[in-house]
Amino acid sequence: MEGHARHTKIGRNFRIGVVGLGEGKGLVKGLHEHPELSVVAVCDINDELVTRIQTEYGVPNGYTQFEEMAGRDDIDIIAIYTPDQLHIQHIKMAFEAGKHVICTKPLVNSLAEAREILELTKSYPQNQLMVGQSSRFFGPMQHQRKAFETGKLGEVSFVETHYVHDMRWFYTNRAWAREGGFDLLFACCSHPVDLIRWYMGDVEEVFAYANQSLIAEQVQFQGNDTFVINLKFESGRIGRVLGLYGLEHAHHNRPWIEVGVYGTKGTFIAKYPQLEAIVKYEGEPERVESYFEDIYHYFQFEGINHHAGEFVNYTEYFARCLAENKKATPDVIDGGKTIAVLEAIRESIQSGKPVKVEKI
Numbered sequence: 440m441e442g443h444a445r446h447t448k449i450g451r452n453f454r455i456g457v458v459g460l461g462e463g464k465g466l467v468k469g470l471h472e473h474p475e476l477s478v479v480a481v482c483d484i485n486d487e488l489v490t491r492i493q494t495e496y497g498v499p500n501g502y503t504q505f506e507e508m509a510g511r512d513d514i515d516i517i518a519i520y521t522p523d524q525l526h527i528q529h530i531k532m533a534f535e536a537g538k539h540v541i542c543t544k545p546l547v548n549s550l551a552e553a554r555e556i557l558e559l560t561k562s563y564p565q566n567q568l569m570v571g572q573s574s575r576f577f578g579p580m581q582h583q584r585k586a587f588e589t590g591k592l593g594e595v596s597f598v599e600t601h602y603v604h605d606m607r608w609f610y611t612n613r614a615w616a617r618e619g620g621f622d623l624l625f626a627c628c629s630h631p632v633d634l635i636r637w638y639m640g641d642v643e644e645v646f647a648y649a650n651q652s653l654i655a656e657q658v659q660f661q662g663n664d665t666f667v668i669n670l671k672f673e674s675g676r677i678g679r680v681l682g683l684y685g686l687e688h689a690h691h692n693r694p695w696i697e698v699g700v701y702g703t704k705g706t707f708i709a710k711y712p713q714l715e716a717i718v719k720y721e722g723e724p725e726r727v728e729s730y731f732e733d734i735y736h737y738f739q740f741e742g743i744n745h746h747a748g749e750f751v752n753y754t755e756y757f758a759r760c761l762a763e764n765k766k767a768t769p770d771v772i773d774g775g776k777t778i779a780v781l782e783a784i785r786e787s788i789q790s791g792k793p794v795k796v797e798k799i
């Protein structure tokens with residue numbers, strides 16, 4: 440499954456620097472030969488990786504020190520894909536260098552850090568920060584959002600989201616997943632928690648159970664990797680999130696990510712990575728919608744292991760917002776609210792009790 444990104448019109452040129460070239464190389468690949476968005480520099484502490492990505496995608500400047508890349512005058516946007524624990528320091532450095540920032544999920548690893556970032560951004564009102572919540576920008580989820588925004592689903596009464604994925608490769612291959620400050624709840628449940636908030640709004644209270652899967656125990660991964668989360672929203676409605684990471688994944692009936700939106704006029708269940716959705720509107724027969732025409736945009740290289748298509752989609756959206764002087768979301772407040780919910784979930788797991796979500 441090799442392919443090319445679909446590039447859309449921005450209306451202005453932007454120059455981008457990408458730091459962290461694991462997942463980050465998906466953005467470099469996706470923006471290769473973009474008419475308006477050019478990756479002018481890449482950075483990673485792994486110098487061989489920097490050279491390889493520069494050569495593969497014709498990136499003129501490569502760095503192993505982030506301060507040096509951030510200091511370039513010709514960069515407008517910095518896209519951060521370093522390990523979760525480093526996001527806070529890289530966001531700070533990018534803002535202090537006067538850049539706009541896209542930071543991959545999770546924005547940061549605690550509510551205290553989210554508040555710190557919120558304070559920081561107040562000092563740079565001319566710069567924007569957007570959280571790269573890639574799942575919002577995957578095809579079926581975008582079709583689902585359109586159905587919601589155009590009223591096809593009516594009033595939404597319940598949403599269920601899940602992220603289910605065999606993460607053994609991650610437990611064993613990512614040194615930083617075994618280091619202090621890492622929390623799989625933040626790393627992984629940031630997707631389904633963001634998605635449920637996108638529809639249901641602010642969360643009042645959560646009640647969560649979590650434990651460690653037997654598979655995680657076998658590979659000596661520390662920490663919880665199985666999460667069952669109930670949420671009560673400020674609107675009075677309720678919803679549910681499942682996060683399951685130590686399993687033999689049966690993909691047939693369990694997409695990695697699924698968003699079920701249940702409204703008064705329709706139900707829309709969007710899937711990742713299947714490029715399909717199950718749709719049932721009032722008075723119409725149930726159907727499966729397929730969006731396979733998008734396959735080479737989303738899965739451009741290395742099978743389905745990268746998110747190049749979603750990264751292109753959100754970077755174009757961010758750039759268009761900058762060009763048109765609009766606020767790009769999820770911004771620091773919206774992203775911070777997801778972190779506040781994750782923090783409340785963490786507390787509920789520890790206390791065994793329902794926990795009110797704090798304001799950011």
Ligand SMILES: NC(=O)c1ccc[n+]([C@@H]2O[C@H](COP(=O)([O-])OP(=O)(O)OC[C@H]3O[C@@H](n4cnc5c(N)ncnc54)[C@H](O)[C@@H]3O)[C@@H](O)[C@H]2O)c1
Nearest residue numbers: 459460461462482483484485520521522523543544545573
């Ligand atoms: N759907 C998504 O949006 C998505 C998917 C996967 C991962 N992620 C996020 O992307 C981030 C990176 O994950 P990954 O899977 O690519 O990990 P990774 O370990 O493959 O890549 C991280 C890269 O950052 C580099 N790095 C580490 N410290 C650095 C520093 N101080 N300066 C510059 N580079 C540094 C490493 O050398 C490595 O190449 C994480 O925050 C993760 O949660 C997002």
